[in-house]
Structure formats: structure tokens, C-alpha cells
Amino acid sequence: MLKNDLVLRAAKGLDVERTPVWLMRQAGRVLPEYRATRAKAKNFIDFVKNPELACEVTIQPVDILGVDAAIIFSDILVIPEAMGLPYQMIEAKGPWFEHTVKNKADIDKLKIAEAGDLDYAMKALSLTKKHLDNRVPLIGFAGAPWTLFAYMIEGSGSKTFSKAKQFLYTQPELAHQLLEKITQSNINYLKGQVAAGADMLQLFDSWACVLSESMYYEFSLQYISKICDALSPLVPITVFAKDAHYAIPKIAETSCNSIGLDWTIDPATARQQAGNKTLQGNADPCLLYADAEKIISEAEKMLRAFGKQRYICNLGHGLYPDLDKQKVKLFVDVVKEYKW
Amino acid sequence: MLKNDLVLRAAKGLDVERTPVWLMRQAGRVLPEYRATRAKAKNFIDFVKNPELACEVTIQPVDILGVDAAIIFSDILVIPEAMGLPYQMIEAKGPWFEHTVKNKADIDKLKIAEAGDLDYAMKALSLTKKHLDNRVPLIGFAGAPWTLFAYMIEGSGSKTFSKAKQFLYTQPELAHQLLEKITQSNINYLKGQVAAGADMLQLFDSWACVLSESMYYEFSLQYISKICDALSPLVPITVFAKDAHYAIPKIAETSCNSIGLDWTIDPATARQQAGNKTLQGNADPCLLYADAEKIISEAEKMLRAFGKQRYICNLGHGLYPDLDKQKVKLFVDVVKEYKW
Numbered sequence: 001m002l003k004n005d006l007v008l009r010a011a012k013g014l015d016v017e018r019t020p021v022w023l024m025r026q027a028g029r030v031l032p033e034y035r036a037t038r039a040k041a042k043n044f045i046d047f048v049k050n051p052e053l054a055c056e057v058t059i060q061p062v063d064i065l066g067v068d069a070a071i072i073f074s075d076i077l078v079i080p081e082a083m084g085l086p087y088q089m090i091e092a093k094g095p096w097f098e099h100t101v102k103n104k105a106d107i108d109k110l111k112i113a114e115a116g117d118l119d120y121a122m123k124a125l126s127l128t129k130k131h132l133d134n135r136v137p138l139i140g141f142a143g144a145p146w147t148l149f150a151y152m153i154e155g156s157g158s159k160t161f162s163k164a165k166q167f168l169y170t171q172p173e174l175a176h177q178l179l180e181k182i183t184q185s186n187i188n189y190l191k192g193q194v195a196a197g198a199d200m201l202q203l204f205d206s207w208a209c210v211l212s213e214s215m216y217y218e219f220s221l222q223y224i225s226k227i228c229d230a231l232s233p234l235v236p237i238t239v240f241a242k243d244a245h246y247a248i249p250k251i252a253e254t255s256c257n258s259i260g261l262d263w264t265i266d267p268a269t270a271r272q273q274a275g276n277k278t279l280q281g282n283a284d285p286c287l288l289y290a291d292a293e294k295i296i297s298e299a300e301k302m303l304r305a306f307g308k309q310r311y312i313c314n315l316g317h318g319l320y321p322d323l324d325k326q327k328v329k330l331f332v333d334v335v336k337e338y339k340w
Numbered sequence: 341m342l343k344n345d346l347v348l349r350a351a352k353g354l355d356v357e358r359t360p361v362w363l364m365r366q367a368g369r370v371l372p373e374y375r376a377t378r379a380k381a382k383n384f385i386d387f388v389k390n391p392e393l394a395c396e397v398t399i400q401p402v403d404i405l406g407v408d409a410a411i412i413f414s415d416i417l418v419i420p421e422a423m424g425l426p427y428q429m430i431e432a433k434g435p436w437f438e439h440t441v442k443n444k445a446d447i448d449k450l451k452i453a454e455a456g457d458l459d460y461a462m463k464a465l466s467l468t469k470k471h472l473d474n475r476v477p478l479i480g481f482a483g484a485p486w487t488l489f490a491y492m493i494e495g496s497g498s499k500t501f502s503k504a505k506q507f508l509y510t511q512p513e514l515a516h517q518l519l520e521k522i523t524q525s526n527i528n529y530l531k532g533q534v535a536a537g538a539d540m541l542q543l544f545d546s547w548a549c550v551l552s553e554s555m556y557y558e559f560s561l562q563y564i565s566k567i568c569d570a571l572s573p574l575v576p577i578t579v580f581a582k583d584a585h586y587a588i589p590k591i592a593e594t595s596c597n598s599i600g601l602d603w604t605i606d607p608a609t610a611r612q613q614a615g616n617k618t619l620q621g622n623a624d625p626c627l628l629y630a631d632a633e634k635i636i637s638e639a640e641k642m643l644r645a646f647g648k649q650r651y652i653c654n655l656g657h658g659l660y661p662d663l664d665k666q667k668v669k670l671f672v673d674v675v676k677e678y679k680w
Contacts, residue, residue, distance in 0.1 A: 162660050165626035169634065209583070212603045212624050243549070245585045246604060263552045264586060284552050286505035294509065320502050 004136045007069040008200060010312045011236035011257045011278050019303055019311060020068040021335040022139070023328065025318030026061035027073040030328055033060045044089035048075050051123035058128045062136055064325070065332050069137045069200070072125055072193075076143030076204055079185050080152050082113035093156075100155040101167075107178045113185035115192020122196040129197030140198030142190055144205035144241070145182040145227075146220035152178070161210045168219055175219060183223045187230045194234045201231055202238040202260070209243030216247055225254040232257060238280055242317065248273040263316030267305035279306055282316040288327045295327060299334045308340045344476045347409040348540060350652045351576035351597045351618050359643055359651060360408040361675040362479070363668065365658030366401035367413040370668055373400045384429035388415050391463035398468045402476055404665070405672050409477045409540070412465055412533075416483030416544055419525050420492050422453035433496075440495040447518045453525035455532020462536040469537030480538030482530055484545035484581070485522040485567075486560035492518070501550045508559050515559060523563045527570045534574045541571055542578040542600070549583030556587055565594040572597060578620055582657065588613040603656035607645035619646055622656035628667045635667060639674045648680045 002008070006020035028034055037056050041047035048054065054073045062070050077087050077095055087097045101107060115122060129138050150164040151157075158164075168175050190201055203224055208216060224239055231237050232255040239251050240260025251259050252275045259274050261267075261281035270279055287298050303313065313335045319328060342348070346360035368374055377396050381387035388394065394413045402410050417427050417435055427437045441447060455462060469478050491497075493504040508515050530541055543564055548556060564579055571577050572595040579591050580600025591599050592615045599614050601607075601621035610619055627638050643653065653675045659668060 160626075160657075160660065162626055162629075162662075165624070166629040169626055169630040209604075213606060215624070243583065243604075246606065264549075264583075266553060266586065284505070284555070285500075286502055286509055289502075289506040290509040317500075320500065322502075 002134050002137060002199070004068055007139075007312055008137050008236060010310065011200060011238065013257075013276060013278060013310050015309060018340065019308065019313050019335050019338060021313040021332055022067040022069040022071065023061070023065070023315055023319055023332070024071075026065060026067055027057045027071065028319055029321035030319045030323050030325055031060055031064060032325070033064060044075075045087075048073070048078065049120045051120055051127050054124035055127040055131055058124070058138075059131055062132065065329050066336065067136070067332055068336075069139050070128065070132055071139040071141060071202070072121070072128060072198070074121055074124065074141070076141070076148065076206075077151060078118055078121060079113055079142060079148055079182065079189060082117040082189070083110045083181065083185055085110070085152055087151075095151060095156060097151065097155040101152045101178060104174055104177075107174060107181065110178075110181055112181055112188070114188050115195070118189055118192065121189075122192055125193055125196035125198055137199035138197055139200045139202055140190065140193035141202040141204060142186045142227075144203045144208070144220060144239075145179045145186060145223040146211070147205050147207045148182050149175070149179055149219075150207045150210075152182075161207055165210065165215075168215060179219060179223050183226055186227055190227065190231050191234070194231070198235065200236045200238070202240060203227060205239070205241040205244065208241035208247070211244075213246045216241075216244055217250060221247060221250055221254070224251075224256075228255040240280070252277050258312060260314070261316060265316075267302070271306075276310070278310040278312060280312040280314050282314070283331070285315050285317055285320050285323065288319075288323045288331055292327070292330055295330055296334050299331055300338060303335065303338050342474050342477055342539070344408055347479075347652055348477050348576060350650065351540060351578065353597075353616060353618060353650050355649060358680065359648065359653050359675050359678060361653040361672055362407040362409040362411065363401070363405070363655055363659055363672070364411075366405060366407055367397045367411065368659055369661035370659045370663050370665055371400055371404060372665070373404060384415075385427075388413070388418065389460045391460055391467050394464035395467040395471055398464070398478075399471055402472065405669050406676065407476070407672055408676075409479050410468065410472055411479040411481065411542070412461070412468060412538070414461055414464065414481070416481070416488065416546075417491060418458055418461060419453060419482060419488055419522065419529060422457040422529070423450045423521065423525055425450070425492055427491075435491060435496060437491065437495040441492045441518060444514055444517075447514060447521065450518075450521055452521055452528070454528050455535070458529055458532065461529075462532055465533055465536035465538055477539035478537055479540045479542055480530065480533035481542040481544060482526045482567075484543045484548070484560060484579075485519045485526060485563040486551070487545050487547045488522050489515070489519055489559075490547045490550075492522075501547055505550065505555075508555060519559065519563050523566055526567055530567065530571050531574070534571070538575065540576045540578070542580060543567060545579070545581040545584065548581035548587070551584075553586045556581075556584055557590060561587060561590055561594070564591075564596075568595040580620070592617050598652060600654070601656060605656075607642070611646075616650070618650040618652060620652040620654050622654070623671070625655050625657055625660050625663065628659075628663045628671055632667070632670055635670055636674050639671055640678060643675065643678050
């Protein structure tokens with residue numbers, strides 16, 4: 001039995017006595033403790049694949065920041081790797097794939113990943129679940145199929161992801177074949193995460209922003225919907241489609257439980273569009289550069305705008321590494337101490 | 341007297357017999373002819389500052405693609421430079437400023453640019469106006485104050501512009517001082533452009549996307565509005581705030597004539613929100629990677645969605661350098677030949 005199940009109750013639409021809060025990238029460089037653990041690994045990939053180190057950094061923000069959930073430390077690109085496309089994380093640059101997907105033969109060569117192919121992730125989850133000792137829920141996650149597809153075609157980050165989009169425009173049938181394989185891999189992976197101890201799941205569609213509305217529904221949301229159908233009977237699931245402002249009503253039609261919002265979305269508009277789904281978000285991470293007074297007033301304004309129920313407080317994107325840990329803690333405290 | 345004034349008539353809300361079309365970055369690397377002219381200059385800055393070369397590439401798309409307007413070849417960062425912050429354009433990386441703005445002293449040191457400080461731009465405009473021989477209107481442009489501010493603080497491109505935003509959150513009064521100086525410089529510059537021959541103007545707010553709605557109104561739109569008030573009595577003006585999906589109703593309250601849209605915006609929604617303003621946009625540049633059949637059907641769908649009047653056809657962002665010139669031409673032809 002979880003001692004603090006606020007995040008799960010909020011996700012399911014059950015009453016909460018106060019607003020739960022966690023922060024994207026809370027297990028990250030904003031904590032000196034994270035940087036110390038990170039230094040023990042040779043490189044980022046080794047770090048991700050080390051269950052003991054992943055467990056350590058996952059629990060740090062629960063101890064240090066007092067957040068209401070832990071999110072397993074990992075990377076969305078473990079799925080392309082498990083499918084047969086290894087990558088490197090290049091300092092100050094981001095991910096880089098030696099091989100990318102160009103044609104049908106490349107797609108046929110990729111395997112549908114099984115949870116067993118990501119044994120290190122399963123170990124990290126079960127170890128973390130054990131060490132968390134039921135203090136707060138453990139959130140698992142995966143990249144949404146379109147976002148993973150974008151990296152697998154493009155081979156790295158991109159401002160426009162024009163190569164990945166070119167693939168959609170010129171080879172839509174092949175694109176669907178690859179998206180289907182990624183979707184099946186994601187379902188296997190996320191079911192494994194639940195079996196290993198994840199109490200809740202989040203899908204990150206980080207590159208939703210580059211697609212038009214009709215392309216988004218065809219090449220992204222239908223696959224997200226399939227994953228939600230497979231997982232939501234097991235645990236609550238959040239869909240975070242960054243900058244897909246137009247898509248909230250359609251995301252609300254999937255079987256997800258909660259919808260993540262970036263900071264360009266007005267809370268009242270999102271409430272109107274999201275039906276009975278729980279909302280998660282959406283403070284601008286840069287707010288945490290401001291002074292205490294501004295952080296407090298803006299956080300409280302946001303809480304009032306979203307309301308007490310069906311709401312999980314978070315940022316609209318991950319924490320930036322150069323934010324001050326004390327200000328991050330202040331934000332968490334303001335949310336937890338808010339008097340409704 | 342202009343032989344083809346379709347773009348101006350559409351911008352002013354006057355009747356047109358067919359949809360006018362031009363393309364952002366039409367004077368650019370998508371044309372082999374542009375690359376040949378570009379090769380004559382030592383570097384990008386020298387290219388921008390050479391009126392003869394700028395004139396040459398500005399007119400190329402009118403001759404080659406048959407677009408209904410020319411847009412002067414230049415760069416939005418000429419204003420920071422004229423204010424006292426020189427920059428370099430680094431191949432495959434983008435702009436880079438040796439000095440950035442950090443404090444009040446840095447802001448006080450910057451001058452308010454006068455049109456005369458950008459003599460090369462004025463010469464390029466008057467030369468182009470002459471060589472265009474009134475075939476089509478000549479569009480001038482500037483970066484919106486927030487976008488220029490973002491570069492002047494950050495010193496380069498950025499995924500998050502977190503330094504520039506940190507400045508807004510921590511030193512809002514200083515931010516307004518700098519934004520005011522940029523706004524005055526822009527007004528001087530744009531008035532000079534009109535005097536030198538620009539028939540119309542466009543403001544590019546390329547980094548609108550990183551601001552929340554309330555921050556956007558405070559730190560960007562009020563300055564855009566001031567520029568529109570100063571310039572719209574002279575010539576029509578378009579505001580293009582990329583990815584500021586929430587801002588269309590407020591942009592419609594400024595004295596601009598037309599509103600540029602990116603491809604995440606639904607035409608019907610934009611029509612509802614934009615009052616009697618003309619709309620410009622919003623094809624996904626990646627559509628031009630598709631086959632001819634798809635380009636034709638999507639372009640025609642877009643034309644029907646926007647309607648015949650108060651509409652200037654364009655992309656939702658600039659042309660990508662690796663697009664096929666023939667497909668770009670096809671898109672232009674489809675728009676021009678559409679039977680209403």
C-alpha cells in the first residue's frame with residue numbers, strides 16, 4: 001500500500017486533499033547529488049543501463065525535493081536501441097545514431113522489442129520500487145511512436161525534423177509499418193515496466209510540435225491511442241504531446257487518464273477541451289529563475305486556474321540544468337502547502 | 341504603378357481575381373541561382389551588405405518561380421548590429437554574437453539605430469525597386485523586438501532561449517528598456533525601408549514560441565503593436581508570430597493588415613479569431629517533398645479552407661534548402677492557376 005498515492009488518485013479523477021506535484025527531469029542535473037552519481041558512470045548510455053545508479057538518481061528528488069512521485073531515470077531512445085538501432089549521447093549535442101532508417105529493408109531488419117530486451121530497465125524499476133518502500137508512486141515512461149520514429153529517421157535532434165517529415169510525405173505506408181513496430185515494442189516495454197513495479201506511465205511526444213494537425217492524428221495520435229488502450233486497464237497513463245495545442249480534444253478521446261500541457265496552454269481552455277481527463281502541467285521552467293515572491297505568486301495563480309481536483313502540478317517541460325535547487329524546492333513546497 | 345498588386349490588394353482586404361502567392365525564404369538556397377550569387381561573397385555578412393548581390397537574389401524568385409511579390413534579401417540581425425552588437429553567421433550553426441547584453445550598462449551603450457546606419461539595406465531596396473520595374477510589390481521586413489532581444493541576450497540560437505527568458509523573469513524593467521530601444525530602431529529602419537521603396541512590410545517573431553501567453557503580450561506583442569501603429573499608415577504590414585497559436589485574437593487587435601500563420605493553425609479557426617484581418621500562410625514546407633499529386637491536392641485544399649479574399653498564400657515557415665525547385669514552382673503554379 002502506497003503511503004502517498006495523491007498522484008494516482010488525481011490521475012484517476014478521485015478526490016485529493018491537496019494538489020500532488022512532481023517535475024519532469026526531477027532526476028537530473030539540477031541536483032548536485034545527481035551529478036555526483038552521474039560521475040560514477042563512463043558515459044550516458046552506461047549510466048542509463050546501470051540499475052543501481054538509475055535507482056539512486058530516481059529516488060534522490062523524493063528525498064531532496066519532497067515530490068509526490070518518482071519517475072524512473074532512463075531515456076526514450078532505449079526503444080530504438082532495443083529494436084536494433086544503437087545510439088550515442090554526445091555531450092552538449094544530444095543523441096546521434098550511426099545507422100538510420102531509410103527504406104523497407106531497414107524497417108524489416110528491426111525487431112519488435114520485448115521487455116526482456118530491456119532487462120536493465122526492468123531491474124532498475126524493481127530495485128527502485130523496493131527502495132522507495134511505497135513512499136510515493138513510481139512512474140514509468142516511453143517516447144511516443146512519432147517522436148521515436150523522428151529520431152530513427154533523422155538520426156539526431158533537429159529544429160525541423162524535415163527528413164522524418166519527408167518520409168511521412170513520400171513513403172506514408174512504410175512510415176506506418178515502422179510506427180506499428182515501434183508501437184508494439186512500446187506496448188511490450190510498458191507492460192514490462194508495470195510488471196516490474198511502475199504504478200503509472202507517461203508517454204512523451206516531444207516532437208509533436210513539428211507536425212500539422214492532420215498529420216499528427218494520422219502519424220502520431222492513433223498509435224498513442226493504441227498504447228493507451230493496451231496499458232490503461234493496468235495503470236493510469238499520461239499523454240504529453242509538447243506544443244500540440246490543437247490536439248487536446250482528440251487526446252481526450254483516447255483512453256489515457258491525464259493530459260500533460262506545455263506552458264503555452266491556458267488552463268481554462270484546456271479544462272473545456274479535455275472532458276473529464278486529469279490535467280498535468282504547466283509552469284514555464286524559466287519561472288524558477290525568478291525571485292521567491294514571483295515563484296510563489298505565479299505557482300498559486302496556476303493552482304487556482306487548474307483547480308483542486310483532476311490536476312497534477314508539474315512544469316510544461318523538463319527542469320533546466322542550471323536552475324537553483326532551492327528554488328525548485330520552493331516551487332514544490334508552495335504547491336504542497338497551498339490552502340484550498 | 342504596379343503591374344501586379346495582388347498581394348497589396350489582398351493585404352488591404354480589397355477584392356482579388358485570384359490568390360496571390362509568395363514564399364518565405366524564396367530568395368534562398370532552394371534556388372541554384374541563389375547559390376551561384378552567394379558564392380560571389382566572402383561570407384554571409386558581406387553578402388547581406390552588398391546591395392547589388394542582395395538585389396540580384398531578391399529578384400531571382402520573381403523571374404524563376406513567378407511569385408507575386410519580392411521580399412528583400414537581408415537578415416533580421418542587422419538591427420542588433422546597427423545598435424552596436426555585431427555578429428557572425430557560422431556555417432551549419434547559425435548566428436553568433438561575441439558580446440551579449442547582460443546588464444543596464446550594456447543596454448545604455450546600445451544606440452537607437454537610424455535608417456542611415458543601415459545604408460546598405462536602403463541601397464539594396466532602392467536598387468531592387470528600380471530593377472523590379474513595378475512588376476510586383478517589394479516587401480521589406482524586420483525581426484520583432486522580442487526575437488531580436490532573444491538573440492541579443494542569448495548570443496546565439498537556442499532550443500529554449502532560457503537565458504533570454506531568465507532576463508525577462510529576473511530583470512523585467514531592464515528588459516522593457518531594451519525592448520523599447522529595439523522597437524525605436526525597428527521603426528526608424530522600417531520607415532527607411534518604405535522611403536527606399538518597400539511597398540509592404542513583415543515582422544518576423546520567430547521565437548514567439550518559447551513564451552507563455554501572458555509573457556508574450558507583455559514582452560512581445562505590445563512592441564509589435566507600437567511598430568504597426570507607426571508603419572501601417574504608410575504601407576500594409578504583416579505580423580508573423582511563429583507558433584504563438586494563442587495570440588491570433590490579440591494580434592488581430594493591432595493595426596497590422598495581415599497575420600502570418602504556421603502550419604499548426606487551422607484556417608477556419610484562424611478566420612474566426614482574426615476578425616477582418618487578411619491571413620497569410622500556412623503550408624508545411626515539407627509538403628513540397630511530396631509527389632506532384634499530393635502537392636496539388638493539399639495546396640487546393642488549403643486554398644478552399646482559407647477562401648478567395650483576404651488571403652495571401654505562403655508557407656507556414658521558410659523554404660528548406662534541399663527542396664526541389666521544380667516542386668516549389670509547381671506549388672506556386674497551382675495557386676496561381678486555381679479556378680475559383
